[in-house]
Amino acid sequence: MRRIVYVVSDSVGETAEFVVRAAASQFDGGRVDVHRISFVDDVSTLREVVESAREDGALIAFTLILPELRREIARLAEEGGVIAVDIMGPMMDAFGKAFGTPPKLRPGLVHQLDEEYFRRVEAVEFAVKYDDGRDPRGLVRADVILIGVSRTSKTPLSMYLAHRRLKVANVPLVPEVDPPEELFTLPAKKIIGLTINPEELNKIRTERLRSLGLTAQANYATLERILVELDYAEGIMKKIGCPIIDVSSKAVEETASIVLDILKRGGTQA
CATH class of the missing domain: 3.40.50.20 (Rossmann fold)
Incomplete structure (x- = not known):
């Protein structure tokens, strides 16, 4: 029965x-x-x-x-x-x-919490999928796009913002590789450039090479190469007209706070 x-x-x-x-x-x-x-x-x-x-x-x-x-x-x-x-x-x-x-x-609060959790998971998956310029098609779906040279904390910043339920894509700027065309057609207010002090980037890249067991004299870490990359990246950012954040000596949390503040103001810096 x-x-x-x-x-x-x-x-x-x-x-x-x-x-x-x-x-x-x-x-x-x-x-x-x-x-x-x-x-x-x-x-x-x-x-x-x-x-x-x-x-x-x-x-x-x-x-x-x-x-x-x-x-x-x-x-x-x-x-x-x-x-x-x-x-x-x-x-x-x-x-x-x-x-x-x-x-x-x-x-209904428990379901609101569930929805927040699933939005966070979706954002993290998005950040992983569209990390390091892997697929430019994801740029149009992103809430924010981070651009900058290598080792300007694009990936950790993307993951931090993803935990705030933002869909983040990031694109490395390299002189030898043309940036995706989408960067110049999407609204500049959803793109944020990351720059850094050349000497600090030199130290970061040198330590990165050492951790990989490579020589610190590789072109990737030389100050001359870094200056070329930063100058190229600055030109791209100015062409796009996006906000630029200097991440020198900043923790990821501090940079994320600035990004969130910029987004809150509609893509303009204070």
Whole structure:
């Protein structure tokens, strides 16, 4: 015989249904019909649900955030002889007592958190896919595009901003390689140039070569080559007309804060 459970929620009701099915799995293989009633925000709906549950001999499981709705469904269920289980209420009460702060009492917050989490994951995947100019087709979909010579923190900055739910692509500027045409057709306000002090970049590149077991005298790390690259990159940035950030001696977090501030002002620097 299949049993019926009415799941009542002021949001989607997924949490309550998950708990119901987990509990039901412990009884005869979990054969239970779940009737989900979502986005409940009025007493009349509660009355209808309790009456239906009484007629069906069903159980009610509810996740209602507002105390008045929780009290009302409990009262109606008791009067109708229906078993009703408050899934969320006791846990919220315990949190309030343990931490000394009241709940926000706003339905659907868990789903807002889920949405933020998935947006962050999507942004991180985007940053990985369009790192280091791998696919220029992604530039048009980016929230912000970082450009600059090698070792100006484009990748770590991209990942940091991705965790702020921004879709970031980055493109290295190298004199021997023409930059993607998209850089000159997309709005300059979504492109940010990164530059750095030549001497500091020389030290960074030299250490990078040493960590790879290569000679520090390679052209990549010479001051002459760095000056050529920085001059080329500056020319590209000026042609685009994008904001430029000097990342010299700046932590990634500091640069990210400047980027976010620029984006907030519509792509203009202070």
